Amino acid sequence: MSDLICVGAISGAFGVRGEVRLKSFTSDPTAIADYAPLFTEDGKRRFDVTITRPVANGLAAHLTGIATKEEADAMKGTRLFAERAQMPDLPDDEFYHADLIGLLVLDTGGVELGRVRAVHDHGAGDILDIMGPKGETLVPFTRHAVPTVDLTAGRVIVDLTEDDA
């Protein structure tokens, strides 16, 4: 589990008054402002975010420390990160994708199967994408198939029946 999670990116300047065009990766695009302060990848720069309005391909926003169009242009391509602690706690059996990705995957016998590479949702329930030495395995994220998710220990236990593999 990393402390910083990528929640957006600056795709350039918007207008001539130091606004930036912000691309949001959050479920609700405007929720990116709720996770402020945002940081650059190295954590050296810190921004507070004020969203001014939705624009084509993103949101127009004021970031603290960016006052001119030139400064905004210079930030083009910068990815913005939020602290994991800024995200609200979730009820039982609900997890952030960012917390699940990278967890060690074991089967019920304790054999290592790989690590969680991604979490997909194609409209028919969440799916864990597990990458291991034997290749890719997709497991439905249900209590039956994934009986244990231990974020503290950094592992999930999956119950693979023969046809899952």
Add this chain to the structure above:
Amino acid sequence: MARSVWKGPFVDSYVLKKAEKSRESGRNEVIKIWSRRSTILPQFVGLTFGVYNGKKHIPVNVTEDMIGQKFGEYSPTRTYYGHAADKKAKRK
């Protein structure tokens, strides 16, 4: 043009057989199918199908609101990972 009602929904017969066999066995296993064109029927609710997307079988947990759709709609053929950001997954 919509399919004629008198024909009923289209389902490949092997899908029906596999689903019936799985339901009788009572085991909660992924039923591997290649038929993306088959319609999801009410008797499939609660079962999990592995729908082939040309490369792998994508697990599809059938719920009531999926009835009448085709299996292929839930098994995309192109990969997109995107950003995790604040997205949530719920264990059902």
